[in-house]
Amino acid sequence: MTLRKYATVLPATACALLVGWLALDPFAFAQRYRSQRYVDETDRAGVPTWESEPRFIHDTFTFVRIRYDSHGYRRGGGGWATDYRDADLNFSLRLQQLTSLKVNPDPIILELTDPRLFDYPFIYIIEPGALTFSPDEVKALRRYCLQGGFLMVDDFWGDEEYENFRQEILQVFPEREPQEVPLEHEIFHCVYDLKEKPQLPSINAAEAGRSRGIIWEPRYDSDTSVPHYRAIYDDAGRMMVFICHNTDLGDGWEREGENQWYFEEFSVKKAYPLGINIVTYAMTH
Numbered sequence: 170m171t172l173r174k175y176a177t178v179l180p181a182t183a184c185a186l187l188v189g190w191l192a193l194d195p196f197a198f199a200q201r202y203r204s205q206r207y208v209d210e211t212d213r214a215g216v217p218t219w220e221s222e223p224r225f226i227h228d229t230f231t232f233v234r235i236r237y238d239s240h241g242y243r244r245g246g247g248g249w250a251t252d253y254r255d256a257d258l259n260f261s262l263r264l265q266q267l268t269s270l271k272v273n274p275d276p277i278i279l280e281l282t283d284p285r286l287f288d289y290p291f292i293y294i295i296e297p298g299a300l301t302f303s304p305d306e307v308k309a310l311r312r313y314c315l316q317g318g319f320l321m322v323d324d325f326w327g328d329e330e331y332e333n334f335r336q337e338i339l340q341v342f343p344e345r346e347p348q349e350v351p352l353e354h355e356i357f358h359c360v361y362d363l364k365e366k367p368q369l370p371s372i373n374a375a376e377a378g379r380s381r382g383i384i385w386e387p388r389y390d391s392d393t394s395v396p397h398y399r400a401i402y403d404d405a406g407r408m409m410v411f412i413c414h415n416t417d418l419g420d421g422w423e424r425e426g427e428n429q430w431y432f433e434e435f436s437v438k439k440a441y442p443l444g445i446n447i448v449t450y451a452m453t454h
Contacts, residue, residue: 213258214254214255214258216255216258216259216262217262218274218275219265219274221271221273221274222271225271228271229271229272229273230264230270230271230272230273230291230448230452231272231273231275231276231277231289232257232260232261232264232272232273232276232277232291232293233276233277233278233279233286233289233291233292233293234249234253234257234276234277234278234279234292234293234294234295235249235278235279235280235281235292235293235294236249236250236278236279236280237249237280237281237294237300237302237306238301238303248295248296248297248298248299248300249294249295249296251295251296251324251419252295252324252419252420252422252423253278254276255422255423255424256419256420256422256423257276257422258274258276259422259423259425260276260422260441260444261273261274261275261276262274263422263441263444263445264445264448267441267445268360268445268448268449270448270449270452279292280306281302281305281306281309281310281313282303282305282306282309286309286313286318287313287316287318289318290317290318290319290451290452291318291319291321291448291451291452292313292318292319292320292321293320293321293322293323294320294321294322294323295322295323295324295419296323296324296325297322297325297330297333297334297337298325298326298327298329298330298331298333298334299330299333300333300334300337301337302337302340302341307340307341310341311341311342314341314342314401314403314409314410315403315409318409319408319409319410319411319451320409320410320411321410321411321413321447321451322334322410322411322412322413322414323413323416323417323418323419324413324416324417324418324419324420325414326385326386326388326393326414326415327388327390327391327393327415328388328390328391329388329390329391330388331397331414334412335347338401338410338412342401342410345401345402347399347400347401347410347412348399348400348401348402349397349398349399350398350399350400350411352365352366355450356398356408356411356446356447356450357443357446358446359446359449359450359453360442360445360446360449361442361443361445361446363442363443363446366396366397366398367396367416367418367438367439367440367442367443368384368385368395368396368415368416368439369384369416369417369418369420369421369435369439369440370383370384370385370386370416370417370420370435371386371417371420371424372420372424372427372428372431374386374387375431375434375435376428376431379430385415386415386417393415394415395415396413396414396415396416397412397414397415398411398412398413398414399411399412399414400412407454408450408451408454411447411451418439418440418443418444419440420435420440421435421436421439421440421441421444422436422440422441422444424436425440
């Protein structure tokens, strides 16, 4: 896992480009939503590609989505595929455009037990509200994180879903309780200087709550109006796991081209700035 040495960023340029999207064409490369049920893995749906430099072939950032066999109401893996494939393609494109990371234009899917996992320093798990790790997955994820890997967890809401994930991640790290990350932490400021902890609802929830100023997804069992960002650290204080709860960054990446209001308010102001901060922080610490 050697990518960290290549993870310099261009904060001023990144900020200018991010704001510039709106002045130019907020829907550039973005008219491309499709049903995740029928994803053609060869179809980029309008997202441009680029050449990876051969000399950086082993030091190129690849967005890795983790496939898992969820239990409960999403048994069969439906949860892991949420926002796939457009979120992964869009986010990889924006990382390539707005940072100096060498980025692979082709994000991939791996299972935690795949031996190739250790070739990639950053992995992404989405919708873990009903996730159940197998014993082999527990062992693999613990080894991965303790050997330098970074896990980002995204898009789950309410106390019931959080408690499910908490119990599962405690199997991986029984001695390490997730800790709330304060707004002052570098992860919220390392490229984009965020003034608050961002909260993003799905595009449908955002449109439904727009007239009432509601920017969260309601759950019957709990108050979801406050986003929580928690982390698990190793013995040296390195962040290994970053948990985004009561928020949905993935929808901000996936749905950037469907609705100009959602794009301006959530993709540009929240989803991409925090996502870029998370990857930058992960790759430089």
